[in-house]
Amino acid sequence: MAKTRVLVVDDEPSSADQVARLLDSTAQITAAASGQEALALASGAADAGNTFDVILLDYYMPVMGGVDVLRELRERKIDARIILMSGREPGDVAVEAMRIGAFDFISKPLNRAELRLRVERALRDRHAQAASHKRDAQGNAKRRPRKSDVIIGGGQWIKESYERISMVAPTDVTVAIYGESGTGKELVARTIHNLSDRHEGSFVVVNCAAIPENLLEDELFGHVKGAFTDASKDREGLFAAADGGTLFLDEIGEMPLALQVKLLRVLQSQEFRRIGDDRQSRVDVRVITATNRDLDKAVAAGVFRQDLFYRINVFPMTLPPLRERPDDIPLLAHHFLLKHRAKVGKSVDGFSPAAMAKLCAYDFPGNVRELENKVHHALVMTRGDHIAPEDIAVAVGPVTPKAHLDLARPFRDLKREVVESFERDYTRALLESHRGNLAAASRQACMDRKNLWALAKKYGIDLAAMRNGVS
Numbered sequence: 001m002a003k004t005r006v007l008v009v010d011d012e013p014s015s016a017d018q019v020a021r022l023l024d025s026t027a028q029i030t031a032a033a034s035g036q037e038a039l040a041l042a043s044g045a046a047d048a049g050n051t052f053d054v055i056l057l058d059y060y061m062p063v064m065g066g067v068d069v070l071r072e073l074r075e076r077k078i079d080a081r082i083i084l085m086s087g088r089e090p091g092d093v094a095v096e097a098m099r100i101g102a103f104d105f106i107s108k109p110l111n112r113a114e115l116r117l118r119v120e121r122a123l124r125d126r127h128a129q130a131a132s133h134k135r136d137a138q139g140n141a142k143r144r145p146r147k148s149d150v151i152i153g154g155g156q157w158i159k160e161s162y163e164r165i166s167m168v169a170p171t172d173v174t175v176a177i178y179g180e181s182g183t184g185k186e187l188v189a190r191t192i193h194n195l196s197d198r199h200e201g202s203f204v205v206v207n208c209a210a211i212p213e214n215l216l217e218d219e220l221f222g223h224v225k226g227a228f229t230d231a232s233k234d235r236e237g238l239f240a241a242a243d244g245g246t247l248f249l250d251e252i253g254e255m256p257l258a259l260q261v262k263l264l265r266v267l268q269s270q271e272f273r274r275i276g277d278d279r280q281s282r283v284d285v286r287v288i289t290a291t292n293r294d295l296d297k298a299v300a301a302g303v304f305r306q307d308l309f310y311r312i313n314v315f316p317m318t319l320p321p322l323r324e325r326p327d328d329i330p331l332l333a334h335h336f337l338l339k340h341r342a343k344v345g346k347s348v349d350g351f352s353p354a355a356m357a358k359l360c361a362y363d364f365p366g367n368v369r370e371l372e373n374k375v376h377h378a379l380v381m382t383r384g385d386h387i388a389p390e391d392i393a394v395a396v397g398p399v400t401p402k403a404h405l406d407l408a409r410p411f412r413d414l415k416r417e418v419v420e421s422f423e424r425d426y427t428r429a430l431l432e433s434h435r436g437n438l439a440a441a442s443r444q445a446c447m448d449r450k451n452l453w454a455l456a457k458k459y460g461i462d463l464a465a466m467r468n469g470v471s
Helices: 014-026 035-047 066-075 090-099 112-136 156-168 185-194 213-221 257-269 295-300 306-312 328-344 353-360 367-381 411-433 438-445 449-458 463-467
Strands: 004-009 027-032 054-058 081-086 104-107 175-178 203-207 246-250 286-291 315-318
Touching: 004 014, 004 035, 004 112, 014 027, 014 112, 027 035, 035 054, 035 066, 054 066, 054 112, 066 081, 081 112, 090 104, 090 328, 104 112, 112 156, 156 185, 156 315, 175 185, 185 203, 185 246, 185 286, 213 257, 257 306, 295 306, 328 353, 328 367, 353 367, 353 411, 411 438, 411 449, 411 463, 438 449
Parallel strands: 004 027, 004 054, 054 081, 081 104, 175 286, 175 315, 203 246, 246 286
Antiparallel strands: none
């Protein structure tokens, strides 16, 4: 099998060697120490009909920076997936990367799992595009992998998530994804599927909470003709539809107990029986589950089977809520702006500093899904080329007024001040309302107790004084 051809563009000489070590023998690495050298190598390879598959491009380089190189590569129509790299201000760099057309972004220091998965995703996207062009002539084009089928973020949690995804994706192990509504559980499940050997198979989604209990069994397993009054013909269920691929059971905690028994049987034997059928059907399906419920408590309450819990909880993953990763808000907001601006027919370039500060000061109880909705709404409301604070429909506490913003200062500094002001005021008010009781306060805030303690320590909040009634 041909190796992936990767061009590493970085003025740091050790960068290409590091990429070669992390990708092992799966890639053929070519190094360029400057933007000018990269353009010459990429153009020469394209002219020879042997273009690079992936270009890893450093953002900060002397003379000709990554942004300039990227624009020139696009001008020259170089057919390669370009991944921008940076070790400084990852959120802002990623925003710029998306704006000018990079395929992806990765922060330094490079991580083996994340690098491999992003390069593999870029390669698959390139191959899928080439294949779809061939199929178009035959009228049988296939969906190109979506750029949104990747987790977006710039913090350490992203690297840790990719580490875990890289461990489990090549296997058929059942994955249980935990997190609040709107944190991206389906996106993580889809990423696992797309990076597995089953990526050519179907990814079938079932929301166990959205389907009435009396219909869920039929949806999952199907029926045979005559099984009940309206069964006029055989019907395949979603397990059969996912054969060879992945079945994503969202809100698994809402599944009725009677169906939990049948699901356990499928997970153990890969066999099930359609309603009214006297024969077993066999499938080859990987199951990924998700829930926003505490399944340990559900087991203790008797509403979720303990044996099924053990079966699905082989490889658990927990996604943090958006309020615990506020640095990702600008990156996600720009991603959604680029995703939706064409739909509303407006040429909007970004957010004003005050508008972004307003977004960052909001705690987003609906998480990433709510942020996407707010950005979409703001795009509809805005009348300029940048979204303004009044376009954003969120209720937040006092935010630095637009008239008082020092626009000569870096955006990142202003944003940090707004976020820290909100964190400090919210944490103090929350803990005061519970007289310094961390456990009670963290439950009300729906956040991890350790994270709340870290915020209290960061802002010098005296918990002992609060417990003694001293503010």
